[in-house]
Amino acid sequence: MTGPRIVLGVSGGIAAYKACELLRRFTESGHRVRVVPTASALNFVGEATWSALSGRPAATDVWSDVHEVPHVRIGQEADLVVVAPATADTLARAAHGLADDLLTNTLLTARCPVVFAPAMHTEMWENPATRANVATLRERGAVVIEPAVGRLTGVDTGKGRLPDPGEIFEICRRVLARGVAGVGPDLAGLRLVVSAGGTREPLDPVRYLGNRSSGKQGYALARTAVARGARVTLIAANAGLPDVAGADMVHVQTAVQLREAVLAAAADADAVVMAAAVADFRPAVYASGKIKKVDGRDPEPVALVRNPDILAELSATRPKAGQLVVGFAAETDDVLANGRKKLARKGCDLLVVNEVGDTKAFGSEENEAVVLSADGSEHPVPYGPKEALADTVWDLVAERLT
Template sequence: MGKPQVVLGVSGGIAAYKVCELLRRFTESGHDVRVVPTESALHFVGEATWSALSGHPVSTQVWDAVHEVPHVRIGQGADLLVVAPATADILAKAAHGLADDLLTNTLLTARCPVLFAPAMHTEMWEHPATQENVATLRRRGALVLEPAVGRLTGVDTGKGRLPDPAEIFEICRRVLARGPQSAVADLAGRNVVVSAGGTREPLDPVRYLGNRSSGKQGYALARTAVARGARVTLIAANTTLPDPAGVDVVRVGTAAQLREAVLKAAADADAVVMAAAVADFRPAHYVTGKIKKKDGEEPPPLELVRNPDILAELSTDRQRPGQIVVGFAAETDDVQANGRAKLARKGCDLLVVNEVGEHKAFGSEENEAVVLGADGSETPVPYGPKEDLAELVWTLVAPKFS
């Protein structure tokens, strides 16, 4: 089997320099990349750079090497077409089928998955014309990532920043892994909410009750949902992971904050996946000063109270008709029996049950689980990368949408 064929379109935005890193990740991981810049893109990064990094000649026009019919052949042979940065101009041209250079012609001939990574000023991204063009492209099956929030050109900040190239690469890798079927995104048009990480309940200004969750499984679920076309809101509790490309991230600390953020986001969600490790208990009293250790004295007893059961609340009070709710259960013994009892108690549609402990699930790159369904189904997930489990969860969720 040959190398995956990737076409990397580059349009004329200042973020073009960051795309050199995306190109490097593709080539170093065994992909054959053909870079197709616009004329404007070459004002930011020159032709020699793209050619040297990709190992292929670079052209912007259909008139170069005419005998090879590049405006048709490049798109026909691609396994994935990525446009990064995607400016407002290239999004408009793609939405309206304009073809005035090699990149826009290639966009019309490609029959593989197409992914746009927009980057522009906030006002341009929010303009109704851009939003209508994005909606058109998504309706046709293209993946248009949500821009990141952060520093823009000059002193401006806001939504419109190019997502981190490493995170764009992760989304692309997931799209390629799904094969040709990913040209039709089965979560397109769906809004989903994913929680990730572990909540922390403060005891005093320096101590808290917490857990070992790293957030890696929730982040894998978020990235995979983006790669399958969903609009994703990630409620992240105390993680140090980089924001996934194309995801709206809401950061929280405690179980109460996570509940508030999830319920707010769930109001417009087709599915909610509660992958976060939420503390069952919190201290009954918060001590405003650091609890001191005193010689000869035992520490004061720690009184705990229950936190709200967010998963059960979501399952009982669905925010919208047909909403799918997925829970996660971390067990240390009698995994399947405890999981089945928890599924009945929580009332969710699917429950992902895994055994946790030292070097198991928490903090690891791998996971092993069984997905229990309210319909009595059981789907085992063998030990492997957490993204494999994420793919399976969305494969089970997608057919449940009414």
């Protein structure tokens, strides 16, 4: 294989078995992977497994193949180092520059992007010592992914679960691409809020008024922001997609619920991107039982009431001083003209305008848009992956915040 060179560090936690799936994704996509497990990690997954899955001998200690100087060479030659899972102990040793095993030596010699995917019990993650170590690593340019919330070892549940390996891979892929381009985590230190998906307004227990938004563009925005070092809250409305690794996830259904979640998260956010498709109206009356069909009789008309205009409210109130607000406008005709009117009406700083329809935007992996700015400038984004549009949005946000 001649693809990018990845070092996969594995710490000694029960989540080590999930790193096998991450390794498989790297190798199947053409990356050359060298696995560097700690001694504790080998108690959970053996050396033979790492070697078989990577197609290369696992590097387990500084005394093997000494003539190749592994404690220096492995880090020097890497295009990306990712530690998954990263235990509290590994984070502490990395933050303090210790070099007592091959993995910590590799971290000290690496001049490439470094990603840590922590996994530990909630109490350990929330301990001030761990939080200080994470802050130190982020200040030095490492991307430390926020752990997921869910089932931990035993019966415990809370924040500290290793995110889905597929989602970790997507974050690493973006970090690697930016590293190859010579761009680091330029959004580090920023708190960002992204909404995604489409709201559903219930008519009765089985029916709702909704839209066709898949949530993929909002999720691409969240993944890209995490890869660029930001602390991200993703508020997802009925997206049905895997949680984004590193994002604080909030799941909602209706426009009213979305408003409450966005305003709460925006209180200390540097920027809010409203990519969700929010229903303009909701049924005025909710039927507690399923509305029955009566033979020979037309159904009663459905009265609608307006939903709150979340984007306009955010733009007007700005919960945090200096906050940047970005909106999305899905149009079917007179796209730019309608977009400019909406930008002026909503009062946001940037508005992403795109044409939608049966074969455009909805559910697709690609998008095409124009980002309109309140200062009158326009930034066309040609047809391509939704993450490319996401990067353009964050470029414009970073430019304005700095």
